[in-house]
Amino acid sequence: MSRELRDEIAALNDTVVNLVQGMTNLTQGLSRVQQMVHKAQRLARATQQNLRDAQTQRQPVLPAATAQVGVIPSMDNHRVAAGDPAGGIFEEED
Structure with missing residues (x-):
């Protein structure tokens, strides 16, 4: 080579x-x-x-759009919640 x-x-x-x-x-x-x-x-x-x-x-546990908010009665109405724990049904007190 x-x-x-x-x-x-x-x-x-x-x-x-x-x-x-x-x-x-x-x-x-x-x-x-x-x-x-x-x-x-x-x-x-x-x-x-x-x-x-x-x-x-x-x-949150309940989204704001579906949350149920209870109604707070005014003090001068003297109304009492009747039966609805969320406070949605009120009746006049005697």
Whole structure:
């Protein structure tokens, strides 16, 4: 084998070794990125759940639009609540 041919083969071998090393580094880097993406997705899901839980805890038992509010009689009417614990039915006192 001629010296030129050996040099060419050695140069090609170095190129292949460098390409393989580069691909290995790229694969490892992509694996790390994929792990970070999975971790970010888990954190995002946990954050969404925490926000949902916090929102649920802040909501009143009865939303304002459906809450039943009792009627408070005026003091000069002398009316007494009769039968309705929410105070919705009043009768005049004798």
